[in-house]
Amino acid sequence: MKLPDPVSYAIPAFVLLIILEMWLTRRRGVGRYDWRDAGASLTLGLGSTIAGALTGAAVVAMAVWFYQFRLFDIPFAWWAFLLAFVLDDLAYYAFHRSAHRVRWFWASHVIHHSSQHYNLTTALRQTWTGFLSLGFLFRLPLFLIGFPPAMIFFVAGLNLVYQFWIHTEQVGRLPRWFEAVMNTPSHHRVHHAVNPRYLDRNYAGVFIIWDKMFGTFQPEEDSDRPRYGIVHALPTLNPLWAAVHEWVAIARDAVRSRSPSELLGRLFGPPGWQPGGAGETSETIRARWQATNPKQEA
Numbered sequence: 001m002k003l004p005d006p007v008s009y010a011i012p013a014f015v016l017l018i019i020l021e022m023w024l025t026r027r028r029g030v031g032r033y034d035w036r037d038a039g040a041s042l043t044l045g046l047g048s049t050i051a052g053a054l055t056g057a058a059v060v061a062m063a064v065w066f067y068q069f070r071l072f073d074i075p076f077a078w079w080a081f082l083l084a085f086v087l088d089d090l091a092y093y094a095f096h097r098s099a100h101r102v103r104w105f106w107a108s109h110v111i112h113h114s115s116q117h118y119n120l121t122t123a124l125r126q127t128w129t130g131f132l133s134l135g136f137l138f139r140l141p142l143f144l145i146g147f148p149p150a151m152i153f154f155v156a157g158l159n160l161v162y163q164f165w166i167h168t169e170q171v172g173r174l175p176r177w178f179e180a181v182m183n184t185p186s187h188h189r190v191h192h193a194v195n196p197r198y199l200d201r202n203y204a205g206v207f208i209i210w211d212k213m214f215g216t217f218q219p220e221e222d223s224d225r226p227r228y229g230i231v232h233a234l235p236t237l238n239p240l241w242a243a244v245h246e247w248v249a250i251a252r253d254a255v256r257s258r259s260p261s262e263l264l265g266r267l268f269g270p271p272g273w274q275p276g277g278a279g280e281t282s283e284t285i286r287a288r289w290q291a292t293n294p295k296q297e298a
Helices: 005-029 037-068 079-099 105-113 137-145 148-162 176-181 183-192 209-214 239-255 260-268 282-291
Strands: none
Touching: 005 148, 037 137, 037 148, 037 239, 079 105, 079 137, 079 148, 079 209, 105 137, 105 239, 105 260, 137 148, 239 260
């Protein structure tokens, strides 16, 4: 069964929403648009689309290969689509958490976090090297369970479409019942922030319940306004460097590794890891902040 690509159909809405957000930013004075930064985000989005087109066939082929070993034959029924959407979002949570905790995955994902601004163009700032980092592996169990590849690719597209609108400062907090279950702009602002309190929190794609279940939820605090980007900000807006800078850093660290265990740590340890605990990971940054702010909770 062939299903449409939700992202392709959503592109006109993306464009209209970006224009609306630009207008609101000027009118309300909330948030900021930097044209060079927005241009870099759009260029990275275009590059990601091209990279996806070049590697998409290989991902589909792998999905189909795994699907032949499925445990169940799940039909194209309404309940199957709902179940697939929920389980795919759980798989996304697992991927997203790993993308922040394992440097190899972070090397691709860091692109999305490299902007120091937070607006809808940031949502389009996507990786060029997702195939290299093997992030698609997290969805393979869904094919083994028995969800048809076309169904999973369709709900994964819906997941991406949902995540577009939460990349904005123009929407404050939403009703409590909605914030309790769904990922929202407030929750996702936390995720993109480099404040010690917010580092490596709120990995959700659609349902924030995963973060609450697995202990990674952090609400946005009015007293701690999010500051966006990555811990060590890039010195340039060059899209090419944004796309590959962490891979270059990994290669440099790999060459100077002095033992197999050090090499593994530099490749698969948390971002910022260094031998002997000399590096700055999100845990050490948060611990240092808590030590100087004992009344604060993170």
